[in-house]
Amino acid sequence: MIDGSSVWVVIPAFNEGKAIAQVLEGLAEYPYQIVVVDDGSQDDIAQCALHYPVTLLKHVVNLGQGAALQTGITYALSFSTTRYIVTFDADGQHSASDIPPMLALLQSEQYDVIIGSRFIKGGKAVNIGLTRRLTLWAATLLTRLISGLHITDTHNGLRVFTADAAVKIQITQNRMAHASQILNRIAFLKMRYCEAPVSITYTPYSRAKGQGILNGINILWDIFLGNIR
C-alpha cells in the first residue's frame, strides 16, 4: 500500500467555486494530501476549499493553469516525504477513483509518469460532445507529431508523476500550452510513461469551462512563441 501522506494531489483552480466542493468531496475518501492553487479567482473558491482538509495557495493575480500547476507542484515537492504527485482538474470532470490504479502502476517502478486517457480501453468520456471530440482528436494528432509520444489523449488533466519526474518537468508555459509542454518534456527527457484509463464526465458546467477550437489557436501561438528568447 502507498502511504497517503507521500501522495500530493495538485488542483489548479480558477473561478471553480461551484465545482470545487464536489471535487474535494470525491477526494476526501482517499488519504492523499491536497493542495488547491487558487489562480487569482474572483469567486468564493477559497472559502469553499478551506472547508476541507487541504492546503490552499493563492496567486494574487491570474497567471494561468500551467503556472498554477507549477506552484502546486513546487509546494508539494518542498516536503521531503513527497513521493508521488497527481495533477487533478478542479471542474469536476475527473474521478478520484482513477488515482489508485495509476499510483499502483507507478509503484511498480517501471514508469516515471502515468498519463490519464479517456480514449483507451477502459477509459470513458461521458457526455462528450462531437465538437469536443473533434477538437481533442486534432489536438492529439498535432501533439503526437510534435512530441513523438504514442498517446491517445494529450490534453488530459489527470496525470501522476514520481517526485523525481515532477522535479524535472518544470512548467514554464503559464497558460493552456502547458499540457503540450509537459508531453514535450516527457519526450525530451526520455521519461518512461504509460497511459491509464480514466473516466471524464462532461457536464454543462465543465463544457462551458473547457477549451474550444479557437483557444486551440492561442495554444499553438504560445507553443510557437514560447521558444523565442
Add this chain to the structure above:
Amino acid sequence: MNFQLFQIILVIAFLSFVLYLYRIKTVSTDRIILFILSLGGILLVIDPNLATQIANFVGIGRGADLIFYLFMIFCLFRFAEIDSNLRSQEQQLTKVVRMQALQNPHKGSTPTGPEREP
C-alpha cells in the same frame, strides 16, 4: 520578370529573421539591428533618390516600395522585441506571484471532515 533579386533578398531576410528569433536574439543584437535600420531610414530621408537607385538595383522599381518593404522588416523585428520583453516580464511576474503564494499557505479544516456552513 525582373523581380527575382529582391524576391530572393526578401526570402533570405525572412528566413534569417526566423533563425534570428530562435538562435541569435539578445537585447544587444536587437539594438544593433534597430540602430542599423534607423540609420538606413535617416539616409533615405536625406537622399530620396538613394531609395530609387537601390530599388532599381534590386529590381523593385519604385523607391517608395523599397521603403515599404524595409518598414515591414523593421516592424517584424520591433514586434519580436516587444513580445520577447513581455514574455520575460511575465516570467518575472510569475516568480513573484508564486513566491508570494508559497510563503502564505492557508490550511483548511481538520481531516475529520468538512464543516458545512448554512
